Amino acid sequence: MSTDPSRTELIVHEDERLLSAIEPVVYQASLRCGLSTEAQQGLAAASIAACKETFPLLKDSNRGGVPAVKVIITDFTDRVEVAIEHDGEALPTAGLDTFVGDAVAGADGGLSGALQKTKVDRVQYETKEGLSRMTLIKYCDGGRKTVA
Numbered sequence: 762m763s764t765d766p767s768r769t770e771l772i773v774h775e776d777e778r779l780l781s782a783i784e785p786v787v788y789q790a791s792l793r794c795g796l797s798t799e800a801q802q803g804l805a806a807a808s809i810a811a812c813k814e815t816f817p818l819l820k821d822s823n824r825g826g827v828p829a830v831k832v833i834i835t836d837f838t839d840r841v842e843v844a845i846e847h848d849g850e851a852l853p854t855a856g857l858d859t860f861v862g863d864a865v866a867g868a869d870g871g872l873s874g875a876l877q878k879t880k881v882d883r884v885q886y887e888t889k890e891g892l893s894r895m896t897l898i899k900y901c902d903g904g905r906k907t908v909a
Contacts, residue, residue, distance in 0.1 A: 764838050767793060771832045775816045780809050783832055787843060790836035794901040800880070804899045807881045808832065808843045811895060815845055818893075840882075844896040 769786050773779050784805040791801040812830055819828035833844040883898040 766835050766837045768833065768835045771834075772829055773812060773832055774827045774829045775819075780812055783808050783812065783834075783843075786834050787841070790834050790841045791899070794836045794838070794841050796841065796899065796901055800899060800902075803880055804841060804843065804897065807897055808834075808845075811843075811845050811897060815847055815895070819847055838901075840898055840900045842896050842898050844894050846892060846894045848891055848893075 767790060769790070771782060771786065773783065787805040787808055788801050791804055796804070812832065815830050816828050819830070829847075831844075831846040833842075833846065835842045835844075880899075881897050882900045885894075885896045885898070887894045887896075
């Protein structure tokens with residue numbers, strides 16, 4: 762069995778039908794990593810919430826086209842990472858490395874609340890040369906599973 766990470770890239774426009782395509786890819790990567798069903802669902806929900814919160818940042822910078830984000834799902838032996846990239850306005854907390862979940866209490870709705878409810882282990886923000894990236898990280902409990 763290969764221990765090489767699996768990487769899937771999706772270009773997602775602001776459309777509920779397209780956002781739903783993220784879920785099965787996150788499930789597959791999470792399953793390979795050994796996450797529980799509850800953790801798989803939580804990471805998928807947080808990924809979709811992160812995309813929804815990102816689209817308003819694209820409205821003014823899109824130059825008349827349909828807003829889109831690149832979603833990159835990568836499974837490693839010890840974690841699953843879901844990166845959301847976009848051109849344009851940087852996220853308000855860009856450059857901060859934030860830990861969420863049980864360590865943070867009392868969040869109100871929005872992406873922050875979604876991340877805390879789903880127990881995403883780590884969120885990283887990076888802005889470089891006009892490209893903003895938010896990466897959701899969920900660490901795996903067990904070893905990599907063999908999936909047919």
